[in-house]
Amino acid sequence: MDPASIPYYPVNEFGPLMKGLVIGGVGILHVFLAQFAIGGGLLLYYFERIAQRGVKDARTFVDGYFKILVLVSFVIGALTGVAMWFTTIQVGARTIGLMVDEFHWLWATEWVWFAVEIVSGYAFYRFGPRLDDRTRRRLLLIYAGAAWMSLFWINGILSWQLTPGKWLEGAGMWAGFFNASFWPSLLFRTAVAATLGALVACVVINTMDLDRERKAALIRRASRFAAPMAVMPVLAFWFVAIIPADSRQWLMGGSMPMTMFVGVAAGASTLIGGYVVVGLIMKKLYINGATATLLLVLAFGATAAGEFVREGARKPYTVRGVLYSTSMTPDEVARLRTTGAVTGDPYPLRDEARFPTAQLRHGAKVHRALCDACHTLHGANALVELTRTWTDDQLRLNVAKLQRTKAFMPPFAGTAADVEALIQLLRWEAAGTPATWPVSDAPGTLAQIKTWLDEVGTAATPPEGGR
Numbered sequence: 001m002d003p004a005s006i007p008y009y010p011v012n013e014f015g016p017l018m019k020g021l022v023i024g025g026v027g028i029l030h031v032f033l034a035q036f037a038i039g040g041g042l043l044l045y046y047f048e049r050i051a052q053r054g055v056k057d058a059r060t061f062v063d064g065y066f067k068i069l070v071l072v073s074f075v076i077g078a079l080t081g082v083a084m085w086f087t088t089i090q091v092g093a094r095t096i097g098l099m100v101d102e103f104h105w106l107w108a109t110e111w112v113w114f115a116v117e118i119v120s121g122y123a124f125y126r127f128g129p130r131l132d133d134r135t136r137r138r139l140l141l142i143y144a145g146a147a148w149m150s151l152f153w154i155n156g157i158l159s160w161q162l163t164p165g166k167w168l169e170g171a172g173m174w175a176g177f178f179n180a181s182f183w184p185s186l187l188f189r190t191a192v193a194a195t196l197g198a199l200v201a202c203v204v205i206n207t208m209d210l211d212r213e214r215k216a217a218l219i220r221r222a223s224r225f226a227a228p229m230a231v232m233p234v235l236a237f238w239f240v241a242i243i244p245a246d247s248r249q250w251l252m253g254g255s256m257p258m259t260m261f262v263g264v265a266a267g268a269s270t271l272i273g274g275y276v277v278v279g280l281i282m283k284k285l286y287i288n289g290a291t292a293t294l295l296l297v298l299a300f301g302a303t304a305a306g307e308f309v310r311e312g313a314r315k316p317y318t319v320r321g322v323l324y325s326t327s328m329t330p331d332e333v334a335r336l337r338t339t340g341a342v343t344g345d346p347y348p349l350r351d352e353a354r355f356p357t358a359q360l361r362h363g364a365k366v367h368r369a370l371c372d373a374c375h376t377l378h379g380a381n382a383l384v385e386l387t388r389t390w391t392d393d394q395l396r397l398n399v400a401k402l403q404r405t406k407a408f409m410p411p412f413a414g415t416a417a418d419v420e421a422l423i424q425l426l427r428w429e430a431a432g433t434p435a436t437w438p439v440s441d442a443p444g445t446l447a448q449i450k451t452w453l454d455e456v457g458t459a460a461t462p463p464e465g466g467r
């Protein structure tokens with residue numbers, strides 16, 4: 001029962017953005033660049049091979065600025081990768097800590113591949129023009145292979161967060177790594193990487209100083225790389241079929257924002273896929289720079305929407321069944337119901353002087369510990385606005401039975417007094433933060449909240465939403 005045994009980490013606040021959005025934003029940029037660096041690498045290797053077989057202009061393409069784009073993207077990809085670490089330790093220190101503990105050596109392996117990718121990519125960039133054909137081919141193969149391998153390793157760790165499966169029953173690290181969503185997401189991301197490579201290549205080819213015939217010949221080659229788009233619907237259905245039932249329900253209408261993002265991702269991908277497969281590959285149409293850029297922007301939108309859905313589908317967990325988005329384990333939720341949500345939280349509030357009463361300060365700490373991973377008070381997913389029209393008792397009931405209010409929220413991890421402090425904070429904020437505010441501690445109110453907390457229990461809502 002010792003609340004001090006729960007590790008509290010200093011966490012940051014990001015103003016009107018909620019934490020989930022901050023990590024999501026950095027993540028989307030990183031994923032997009034890193035996936036392009038993989039597809040671009042494969043494409044470079046392919047063009048190098050056909051150049052050595054005598055295909056005209058392919059060498060110009062490889063040594064031109066496509067190479068530079070691939071390198072720039074992997075440099076920015078690497079920097080945003082570091083940014084991910086900096087963000088994640090401020091947003092979910094415990095989650096990333098668990099991931100590092102569990103997959104320590106796999107993560108080290110991923111880093112080795114990453115180092116190989118950097119070294120070979122840079123070596124090609126710096127010395128490529130002076131090397132003989134065989135070395136050039138080898139270097140590009142190593143670059144592309146290493147880039148893909150770093151995806152292979154990171155993909156296992158990320159997909160484990162959503163579908164840890166047998167790992168939960170103690171089946172060990174490899175069972176966690178090769179989890180149910182490992183293959184569909186690896187193949188899906190590989191297809192995306194190839195498509196991004198093809199689209200950027202089409203943009204670049206259009207800038208080359210060649211006549212239209214010769215450009216068209218290169219474009220026909222490059223667009224073959226987007227052919228895997230054709231199997232993406234199958235991979236997407238596979239992914240949706242193996243994710244947990246509750247996550248699937250949200251994607252299929254249970255949560256409108258998520259359903260809409262699924263629609264955006266699927267719609268944009270269908271448009272790109274249709275254009276590439278029917279227009280470029282089957283009908284052998286020419287694509288100009290503007291159209292290729294437009295498709296690339298659509299692909300960015302699809303990536304952003306897809307990552308949002310993947311992250312969202314995991315709620316209320318960061319590691320399914322193990323750690324809630326609030327960085328607490330299910331056992332700890334039960335313990336905090338008696339000890340109080342913030343009894344062991346050693347960190348002061350940033351803006352303590354704002355609050356006229358101790359109860360409001362307490363409420364602010366409860367909000368920080370239990371809600372602000374996914375909500376803000378006034379900005380994104382603003383609690384004050386979501387609840388403004390509710391009566392006090394409606395608010396108390398819905399917060400006490402949080403996992404029933406929406407299944408993608410964790411159970412409330414605190415006492416009746418914690419609930420009431422949070423409710424008072426929300427009401428005080430909704431009233432425009434007046435200078436005085438009454439303390440609310442009527443025994444009847446607290447007893448009623450306690451009854452609700454006991455009724456709903458401390459387990460998350462089961463996947464079928466059953467009782």
Ligand code: HEC
Pocket residue numbers: 315316317325326367370371372373374375381383386387398399402405406408409410412422
């Ligand atoms: C794992 C993320 C997560 C956590 C943690 C979380 N919420 Fe939510 N909550 C959501 C999402 C997502 C919604 C849906 C917003 C929407 O539908 O627009 C939501 C909706 C709500 C709503 C509106 C429900 C409705 O039916 O309109 C309330 C009230 C709410 N949350 C309160 C809280 C409180 C209080 C806490 C902290 C004790 C909390 N939430 C913690 C994700 C979370």
